[in-house]
Amino acid sequence: MPATLERFYPGAVGPAKETKCKSVYLLVKRREKLVSLCESRATRELRRSREISTAMTLPRNAELDLIKWINGYRLEGAPISAVMLTRKSLQVASEAGVSATAFTAWWTWRQAFLCRHKRAFRMMTRQGQISPANISAKAAEFSSELQQRMGELGVDVVYNADKTPVFFEYIPTKTIKAKGIQTCGLGLAERQSSE
Numbered sequence: 001m002p003a004t005l006e007r008f009y010p011g012a013v014g015p016a017k018e019t020k021c022k023s024v025y026l027l028v029k030r031r032e033k034l035v036s037l038c039e040s041r042a043t044r045e046l047r048r049s050r051e052i053s054t055a056m057t058l059p060r061n062a063e064l065d066l067i068k069w070i071n072g073y074r075l076e077g078a079p080i081s082a083v084m085l086t087r088k089s090l091q092v093a094s095e096a097g098v099s100a101t102a103f104t105a106w107w108t109w110r111q112a113f114l115c116r117h118k119r120a121f122r123m124m125t126r127q128g129q130i131s132p133a134n135i136s137a138k139a140a141e142f143s144s145e146l147q148q149r150m151g152e153l154g155v156d157v158v159y160n161a162d163k164t165p166v167f168f169e170y171i172p173t174k175t176i177k178a179k180g181i182q183t184c185g186l187g188l189a190e191r192q193s194s195e
Helices: 002-008 015-029 031-039 060-076 082-096 107-116 135-153 188-194
Strands: 119-123 174-178
Touching: 002 015, 015 031, 060 082, 060 107, 060 174, 082 107, 107 119
Parallel strands: none
Antiparallel strands: 119 174
């Protein structure tokens, strides 16, 4: 060990030398993992490597429940805002028994959660967006349900939130989509090549 420390850390003395000694022992202990990481093209340039579940504050089952919740909203075509995700994750955490001090669902957790599950907040545009297959059936079902509820409640006028300025800012402009899905610019290559 003294020869290794002298060769790689010649100026280290006192506590710094002890720290470097521990680092060398740790490298020797993790040698097989480091060699396997260096052999892969995808991981050879990494400066640090963390396992998928490192520093998770929610149990794996709770995160899977969140993913099911997100997928359910996506199947309905409903957007999910960051606030919705934060509130739902806090609810799932309390149901899983995670204390409110241990899990706060900050934006850093949200970024890591989305990255772990290959999701991202994406802007929804009408260029290239594909509507669900049975959109007309869903619209007819919603219309009949709305008419029924209006009759039950005695409501004469219903305001559309999309056109009401008071609620306009509360409709999310971004939602969670799988990474790699193109949300706009479809046909851009064809338009550029024809010019």
